[in-house]
Amino acid sequence: MLNIKDLHKSYDMGETSLHVLKGINLKVEKGEMVAIMGSSGSGKSTLLNIIGILDELDEGQYFLDGIEIKDLTEKKSANYRNKFLGFVFQSFNLINFKNALENVALPLYYQGLNRKDRLDKALFHLEKVGLANWASHMPNELSGGQKQRVAIARALAAEPKLLLADEPTGALDSNTSKEIMKFLQQLNDEGKTILIVTHEHDISLMCKRIVKLKDGIITEDKKIKQHKIK
């Protein structure tokens, strides 16, 4: 599903350059649920951005579902993001002037589906996250947990091969966090490949594999027994 070989990434900081990722090798199979851990500055967000085709790598190779992600035009990378990837962000990133249903339907709009199909499909995914009754509500009328579930529904709407979550529980209280993680586990059980960036230990234990990052290199990569939320 995902194969990263000797990945390097630096950021230009004016006169000096910051070497953020210093040779990452990572292989993720279909159906895995991986937690990428590390303190801030470890390079975990940068890694996620490169995996998410939101940023470009400097050196190395990155294969997504067998396709090498390299020197893409803006249009092509937009296309790949739309087809392959679903994003869940810490701050939800819903569009605040669109209601829940329209937010979920947005990636389908960029897939070129017609309006009726978009809304039907969006409603199906909203139902899956248990928010069908909230379809016409605006983001500011939803709780944090609900917003994140809308965001997950939106990430799923385009039926991506890989779900990327950047601190998905970072803005939520512990009960709501559990609820969201439980839902992600369910999705994983259904076969969805999920990558979660987190710095919370207990969240990482709810995944099946933990990759630890420190100063731009992987210091630990182990499979664990998943802590299932009841």
Place this chain on the structure above:
Amino acid sequence: MLDFGLLREVLQSLNKNKLRTLLSGFTVAFAIMLFTILFGIANGFQNTFENEFAGDANNSIFIYSGRTSKPVDGYQTGRRIMFDNELYKTIKKEFNNNIEFITGRVYNNVTATFGVERNNYTVRAVDPDHQFIEKSEMKQGRFINSLDLANNTKNIVIGNLVANDLFGDIDPIGKYLDLNKIKFKVVGVFVERTEGTDSNEARIIYMPISTAQKIYGADDKIDQINLTYNPALSEQEAMAFGNKIIDRMKEILFVAKDDQSAIRARNRAREAQEINQFNGALAVLVLIIGMGTLIAGVVGISNIMIFIVKERTKEIGIRKALGATPNSIVLLIILESIFITAISGYIGLLIGGGILNAFNLEDYWITDPQVSSNLVMAATITLIISGTIAGYIPAKRAAGVKPIKALRDE
């Protein structure tokens, strides 16, 4: 790419961000409103000038006589100069090439009586050409013709107000009108469309010049000679032509060449030149101010678009993360910009037009201050183009923003 869904996206974004839409719309509407009012007022000025002189053919020369102010050949100053038939014929013959129409005028004041109705009017005794020089339009019957002139007929043509005053609902054609105890037959009723049907011109009575000279003891004297020059002449040529006639007349009537008061001429060519110069200057001024206003509007909307794009950086980042191509982002923003400029521009146009219509500005030399539909079209097209330009640069920048940067933008 330009599908119904995109339009829906644009409308939703405008509708859900009302304050933003209103603010940017206001800038454009205000600029266009000023633009409309300015152009309307300038047009109003031009209309006033045109109306002011529209009563006569615009290639006319009116020649009046007065008293001499300079001695010449033993003649003293203060001598009354009179035109006569001889002079009229000479001028007509010598300058035939460039004279379009020519007429003499003899004035008289009369008391006109029909039945019990009676009133005082000015009689203008003229040649048949007069109709075309004064642009008189026949409402009924005919004007004075050459047969009238040859036979010294007692036929008259009356203004529409004379007909109203004396005849009321009675058809005046063929009726006899008593002018200072002499009966004249009404053969026509005229209106002065350009000067208005209620102007003094509508209270004029025309009769053949030969008849007037006979009846009123004027012999062969003529008070005034009016003519129109060949319309093909340029303004400069027309001025020169007018001067040549005056010089010739001075020669015939023994008037000093530099005597300004014995023979005077009102040449429309000079007036037209002055008005054209004034209107030209006005048009340039209005164009500069109008363009300035438009540019201010475009700059305003550009600023707002830059602000809007900045404000929407995050939204754009989200859209890009969800698979929006840069082109779709550019199109979205430009379309919003065009929508705002076109619609609010049109509103500004309506408000400006409304303001122009709401006030009666005729006391201030502004007549019928309208903007032409051509100008409206041009302004609308300018708006759409400027909306595109105003939206394009910020949109292009927005589309180039890396989604991660945009998403971090809090």
